Every structure is written in structure tokens, then in C-alpha cells.
């Protein structure tokens with residue numbers, strides 16, 4: 001098993017090791033009893049050994065001992081599962097993981113989805129509305145910047161040493177599974193049901209790790225790989241600021257482009273409007289005649305196109 005890089009991963013490793021210790025203890029006891037019987041209770045005579053059928057204490061022991069074993073395993077499993085799925089602690093970083101056919105998208109959020117919904121519900125209650133009236137789709141957190149991968153270009157999930165990281169798992173198509181072996185943890189990414197979990201990244205874990213999809217999700221399932229890069233705090237902060245700046249610059253550029261497009265279309269509309277006014281001074285019949293001519297031309301043009309396609313098909 002790889003060395004876990006999160007507090008939660010260490011708990012998983014401890015559970016795994018503890019289960020093996022318990023299994024070996026039971027195994028050694030059973031093997032020991034078998035070997036002891038083989039050696040010390042060999043057939044000595046034709047006389048039947050004492051029979052223990054319907055011996056109540058032994059029958060009870062056979063039933064109670066397995067229940068004790070299962071109860072102990074169940075207790076530790078349930079305890080650790082509760083711990084691993086805990087999301088109460090305020091996270092330093094919030095990442096939405098989108099698993100899609102066939103790669104991953106990592107959206108860095110300003111808060112988790114649960115926090116955003118909680119905030120919206122509180123705001124609704126303050127306005128005197130019921131919190132059930134809040135549509136979760138209207139209460140999405142803000143995306144600061146994104147990293148989008150393709151099957152050929154695997155994306156990198158960048159994390160900061162010592163951070164509590166919250167993951168919201170989202171799928172637009174089929175079930176995937178978000179698996180980072182170094183977390184010793186994986187969780188299904190289910191369409192229509194966003195799963196969430198948190199990890200605390202350990203100190204001194206800076207480095208690059210692999211991640212993959214652990215649910216057979218279709219033909220290119222094996223190409224759903226990604227990298228996890230854990231950075232030291234200073235390096236991460238510089239990287240984070242850079243990403244945020246780049247995203248802001250891109251958004252500003254897009255807004256500028258949109259404004260320019262809008263202005264251009266408004267100008268075009270204005271020009272068309274003045275043309276219409278000029279045309280309006282001419283006789284309406286002329287205008288109608290011209291437009292029907294155009295239609296005829298269009299019709300013949302498409303007819304020609306159709307004809308040439310037929311010829312090609314004929315050859």
C-alpha cells in the first residue's frame with residue numbers, strides 16, 4: 001500500500017493493518033488448534049473418542065465467537081467511515097471534481113456547495129421565505145478558476161501542504177469513481193447526486209501522485225488519469241494567485257469582447273434601421289418583388305447543390 005499523504009488516509013491504513021492483525025490472530029488460533037489436534041489426537045485405538053454433540057457450552061461458543069469477531073470489525077469500520085465522511089471542519093480549499101467521459105475537470109470554488117446552499121437558505125429565511133424554496137441550482141458557489149483535462153492531456157489537481165481540502169464530486173454523464181491511491185480513499189461520482197468528502201493533507205508530502213477513475217465507465221475508462229501535485233505553502237500560494245489572475249484576465253477579456261460584439265450588433269441594427277427607412281420611402285411592391293426574387297435564387301441555388309450531390313452519388 002502506498003504511504004498515505006492525508007490524515008484520513010493514515011486512518012484507512014490503520015484500519016487495514018488492524019484488520020489484518022485481527023485476521024492473523026484468529027488464523028493463528030485456528031491453525032494452532034488444527035495442528036495441535038493433528039499431532040496430539042492421532043488415532044490410538046478402535047475405540048470411539050468421547051462425542052461432544054449437543055454440548056451446550058461449546059455450541060454457544062461457536063455462535064458467540066464469530067459474532068464477537070464481526071462486531072469488533074464492524075465497530076472499527078463504522079467508526080472510521082463516519083470519520084472519513086465528516087465534512088464539518090471549515091475547509092481551506094474547495095474543489096469541485098467533475099468526472100466526465102473521458103477525463104476530469106477541477107473547479108476551485110470560493111466555498112463548498114453545502115456552504116453555498118446553507119448561505120442561500122439562511123438568506124431566504126431572513127427574507128421570510130421557507131428554505132425549501134431555495135433551488136440548489138441557484139445557490140452554486142463561485143468558480144475561481146478551472147483545470148480541464150482531456151484523454152490525451154491529463155489534468156493536474158494542485159493541493160497545498162497542511163490544507164483541509166473539501167471535494168464536491170459531480171458527474172454530467174455516468175458513474176465514475178474519484179480515486180487517489182495516496183489518499184487510500186475513493187468515492188463514486190454519481191450523476192444527479194453530488195458526493196462530498198474532505199481530507200487534511202499532511203505536512204512534508206510535497207510531490208506528484210497519480211489519480212484515476214476506479215469505476216468502469218465506458219470504452220475509454222482507462223484514459224481517465226490525472227495527477228495530484230502537492231505543493232509547499234509558498235509555491236502553492238504563488239500558483240493560486242497566478243491562476244486567479246489568469247482567470248480574471250480571461251473573464252475581463254471575454255466581457256470586453258462581448259461588449260464590443262454588442263456594440264457592433266447595435267451599430268449594424270442602427271444601420272439596417274436607417275436603410276429600412278430609406279426603402280420605406282420607395283414603393284412597397286418593389287421591396288416585395290425583390291425579396292421574392294431572392295427566394296427564387298436561393299431555391300435554384302439549393303437545387304443546383306442537390307443536383308451536384310446526386311451526380312457525385314451516381315459516380
Ligand SMILES: [Cu+2]
Pocket residue numbers: 099100175176177213214215216217221224
Ligand atoms: Cu470514469
